[in-house]
Amino acid sequence: MRDIAIISFAQTPAQRAVKEQNEVEMLMPAIHGALGQVDMTIDDIGFTCSGSTDYLAGVGFSFVSTLDGVGPWPPIQESHVEMDGAWALYEAWVKLQLGELDTALVYSYAKSSPGDLPMVLTRQLDPITVAPLWPDTVSLAALQARALLDSGRYTEEHFAEVAARSRKSALDNPNAQLAWDRPASDVLAEEYHVAPLRKSDCAPITDGAACIILAAGDVARSKVERPAWIRGIDHRVEPIHLGLRDLTVSESTRIAAEKAGVADGAVDVAEIHAPFSHQELILRDAIGLGEDVDVNPSGGALSGNPMMTAGLIRVGEVANRISNGTANRGVAHATSGPCLQQNLVTVLEGEN
Amino acid sequence: MTEQDAGAILSAPLIIEYPFKRTTGPVIGAFLTGLREQVLVGSKAADGRVIVPPAEFDPVSGEDLTELVEVGPAGEITTWAWVTHPHEKHPLDQPFAWALIKPDGADTPMLGAVAADGIDALATGARVTPVWAEEREGHINDLTHWVLEAEGGAA
Numbered sequence: 001m002r003d004i005a006i007i008s009f010a011q012t013p014a015q016r017a018v019k020e021q022n023e024v025e026m027l028m029p030a031i032h033g034a035l036g037q038v039d040m041t042i043d044d045i046g047f048t049c050s051g052s053t054d055y056l057a058g059v060g061f062s063f064v065s066t067l068d069g070v071g072p073w074p075p076i077q078e079s080h081v082e083m084d085g086a087w088a089l090y091e092a093w094v095k096l097q098l099g100e101l102d103t104a105l106v107y108s109y110a111k112s113s114p115g116d117l118p119m120v121l122t123r124q125l126d127p128i129t130v131a132p133l134w135p136d137t138v139s140l141a142a143l144q145a146r147a148l149l150d151s152g153r154y155t156e157e158h159f160a161e162v163a164a165r166s167r168k169s170a171l172d173n174p175n176a177q178l179a180w181d182r183p184a185s186d187v188l189a190e191e192y193h194v195a196p197l198r199k200s201d202c203a204p205i206t207d208g209a210a211c212i213i214l215a216a217g218d219v220a221r222s223k224v225e226r227p228a229w230i231r232g233i234d235h236r237v238e239p240i241h242l243g244l245r246d247l248t249v250s251e252s253t254r255i256a257a258e259k260a261g262v263a264d265g266a267v268d269v270a271e272i273h274a275p276f277s278h279q280e281l282i283l284r285d286a287i288g289l290g291e292d293v294d295v296n297p298s299g300g301a302l303s304g305n306p307m308m309t310a311g312l313i314r315v316g317e318v319a320n321r322i323s324n325g326t327a328n329r330g331v332a333h334a335t336s337g338p339c340l341q342q343n344l345v346t347v348l349e350g351e352n
Numbered sequence: 353m354t355e356q357d358a359g360a361i362l363s364a365p366l367i368i369e370y371p372f373k374r375t376t377g378p379v380i381g382a383f384l385t386g387l388r389e390q391v392l393v394g395s396k397a398a399d400g401r402v403i404v405p406p407a408e409f410d411p412v413s414g415e416d417l418t419e420l421v422e423v424g425p426a427g428e429i430t431t432w433a434w435v436t437h438p439h440e441k442h443p444l445d446q447p448f449a450w451a452l453i454k455p456d457g458a459d460t461p462m463l464g465a466v467a468a469d470g471i472d473a474l475a476t477g478a479r480v481t482p483v484w485a486e487e488r489e490g491h492i493n494d495l496t497h498w499v500l501e502a503e504g505g506a507a
Contacts, residue, residue: 123370128374128384129462130463130492133443133465134439134443136442139433139435142433142434142450143431143432143433146431146433146476147452192436192471193436194434194435194436195433195434239407241460241462242452243463244407
């Protein structure tokens with residue numbers, strides 16, 4: 001395996017609705033922020049890969065027009081995934097493994113605000129037996145939350161503690177959309193949104209964009225003092241029908257974490273992509289994180305959840321902590337699909 | 353970027369359509385035909401489990417599944433969520449429960465909407481029975497929703 005590192009990460013502030021900019025305008029500061037931090041231009045990039053979805057943009061092949069954000073002339077090598085940017089990062093990592101190129105730029109973005117997001121997301125479900133019922137994202141997550149409560153492993157108090165801790169951590173994150181310091185008992189005092197979930201158990205609706213730059217070996221070392229090396233990366237998917245899965249565990253995350261080598265060393269920090277509070281508990285167990293791990297110091301998706309981007313931001317948050325020396329080894333997780341259907345885990349490490 | 357006040361931003365409604373037609377095939381087609389006849393069918397997986405709605409491929413091994421078996425139609429709630437403010441697109445316009453429902457004889461649950469008087473009427477393990485549309489056309493909405501079985505017998 002070739003040594004590939006994250007050398008730069010930038011994101012736009014998580015906002016409820018970016019009305020005055022189109023997708024390209026919203027995306028530009030993330031791309032050019034990430035390039036500028038390492039004194040690079042698009043001419044220095046070997047491969048570009050993006051993650052977004054036409055279902056939110058409302059236009060077929062919408063990602064083609066957002067390539068204007070990188071300035072793809074003369075023609076560039078590029079690709080796109082209709083997925084969170086964390087999977088675009090996976091594709092870029094594979095591309096660099098081939099050994100022909102040394103640098104890659106990965107970006108993702110979404111404006112979730114123009115449509116009815118929980119209803120738009122029903123279009124990712126089985127189109128014949130499930131999608132016609134219009135089961136919104138929050139309702140499906142609530143089915144999972146109830147199953148987890150019924151398992152006896154966690155209580156609504158545990159959900160509330162995740163909700164409160166995440167928003168408190170977000171006070172230190174200038175890009176967060178939701179940040180506050182209130183006790184978990186305040187969360188429990190809220191009315192149910194879709195029982196057993198309360199509003200504070202749910203991620204906000206967010207518009208935003210993010211960009212990561214990857215570089216191989218000595219190219220990475222020449223650009224930054226402390227690259228965040230990708231030591232393992234793996235993704236797995238489960239059946240689309242909720243009835244075919246045990247919703248109280250995340251088997252795909254468990255396998256991805258094992259393949260990525262999470263257990264091969266101590267974990268200082270973990271950024272987990274959990275759009276609902278109970279999902280963080282399921283994911284912590286699946287990844288196998290101990291009580292001593294600093295989980296979601298950024299505030300996580302509960303403090304800002306730009307679709308197609310919140311997973312890539314998890315990777316960037318861990319990379320930043322490794323590059324600035326506050327962590328030596330970290331785990332980033334990204335999810336996609338209903339109730340944690342598909343999951344990606346990557347292990348990042350600094351060089352001593 | 354220059355600041356714009358929200359009133360100066362042009363906006364217009366956009367209705368997106370993805371007008372694809374799908375062929376349902378012998379497995380999903382049989383499930384939909386069953387709904388028209390007020391019958392639920394599942395498929396037998398390689399390990400003997402009965403999957404509802406039927407799966408064309410085994411979720412573990414990936415092999416073709418062709419054996420169909422009749423299940424339910426009554427069943428048991430395996431998990432549920434209470435919706436206080438239904439969306440206009442939801443199957444019911446009064447507060448209701450989404451539930452995963454395991455029809456009798458099946459080993460996996462399917463998604464459905466359950467009508468009930470209130471959140472206190474719901475429980476994991478509660479028994480439910482389907483309510484069928486008067487005019488059925490071989491569509492998942494032929495089964496309009498589910499209701500709780502009355503205590504001591506069918507509703």
